[in-house]
Amino acid sequence: MTGLKDGSAKDEKGRQFNCPNCGATVEVALAQSKSITCKSCNSLIDLSAGIGGELRHAEQDEPVRPLIPLGTVGQLEGLAWQVVGFQHRMGQEPGDDEQFGWEEYLLYNARRGFSFLVDATDGWSLVKPVTGAPALASNGQSASYQGTTFKQQYAYKAETTYVAGEFYWQVQRGQKTDNRDFASGKQLLSMEQSRNEITWSAGAKIDSDTVAKAFRLEDQKDLLKRSDAAPFTAARSIGIIPIIVILIVILIVLSLLSRCSRCDPRVENCSSTTARSSGGSWGGSSSGGGHK
Known part of the structure; x- marks a missing residue:
């Protein structure tokens, strides 16, 4: 090492x-x-x-504190999993100067072995090492596993920057791998290649509320929220067109109120609240009638 x-x-x-x-x-x-x-x-x-x-x-300086403490037991997929290991990792895509980080929690169940709970900015996922290598397409842009075709989402270099707990493999701080992430809906498939071997893992996305409930961290669920639980803005939730219509209505009402405040009953009829129109526009009438 x-x-x-x-x-x-x-x-x-x-x-x-x-x-x-x-x-x-x-x-x-x-x-x-x-x-x-x-x-x-x-x-x-x-x-x-x-x-x-x-x-x-x-030696490891500047320790990273996991959000889910080592030793914590949680219920996922009907099984009790204990957090036995934690890794902080950094990634960088080819040609990109920016780096991104994520965490991996190594989970252990006496009957099922090991799984990984992955905490990334785009959400949480639960994945397990697979037996039998998936079939990688010749162009590397897709992979097939158990009858499902997964499309490549990301390709990047990864580095382990901090570890805590126990691991069933020889972990090295500073260890670097070439990673590829594939997806088919919520189903995930990942390939990690080091100098000595290629490992595959498969799983699915899970929402942050499930993670909080599984490990009894409801009081910290805001810290566990990721983009999968990001609140919608008003524009995204009701659409931009209704907002534009509402703004137009407000402007018309304000214009009419302003007109009425300037109306002189000695020279015009101030009881009408609409402008006359020959084009049949909203608030008017092509027949000359008023909209009340």
């Missing part, structure tokens, strides 16, 4: 060991874990060689 330091694991008791950076006790909860972070100093520790000897670690 790039940027890791060697350290000794002392006073090991079962699945516990001392952090090679600060000496605090680190407890490993999952047998599959190959990486873990120290809760005291946030160091990322490599467990791929076991915890009985030398441990390598990487």
Whole structure:
């Protein structure tokens, strides 16, 4: 692992060991874990060689606090999932100077294994690693999986910038991958390619209220809202044409009120509230009658 330091694991008791950076006790909860972070100093520790000897670690400055705390248990799709890991990642599309960020929560269920709850600016999604590689089109613009064709939405380079918790793979801070995101309605398909392997995951979008309810965070649901729950503006909710009509009506009424206030009963009939028109426009009559 790039940027890791060697350290000794002392006073090991079962699945516990001392952090090679600060000496605090680190407890490993999952047998599959190959990486873990120290809760005291946030160091990322490599467990791929076991915890009985030398441990390598990487220090992490400026920790990122997850909105859903590690250890939280939530109900999604009728199953209890525990948050065991958290990643903050940054992405950049080719030819674009701007970067964007998102978070991934690693969820664990004893019967179903692992899933990912993804928090991005365009909404939340729940995805799982797939068995069997989807078929990628020759032009790379679409992929097929289980009879569904997904169209490519984004292609970008991704980098892991912060991690916390336990992971079933060897996580590296600064690890870079080439990513492609595909979609078919609410169904999602993602491909992530590193120097050594290609991994696929599939899932679907979920709304922020579902996330808040699942993890009992209703009191923080405003913090969990994303663009999937963005309020509509007045123009989008009722349409621009009705607004224009309303403005025209207001202007006509104001014009008529202004005319009546200037009306001199000695020279004209002030009882009429409409202007005469030969064109049959709104508020007038081609027959000369008044609209009351």
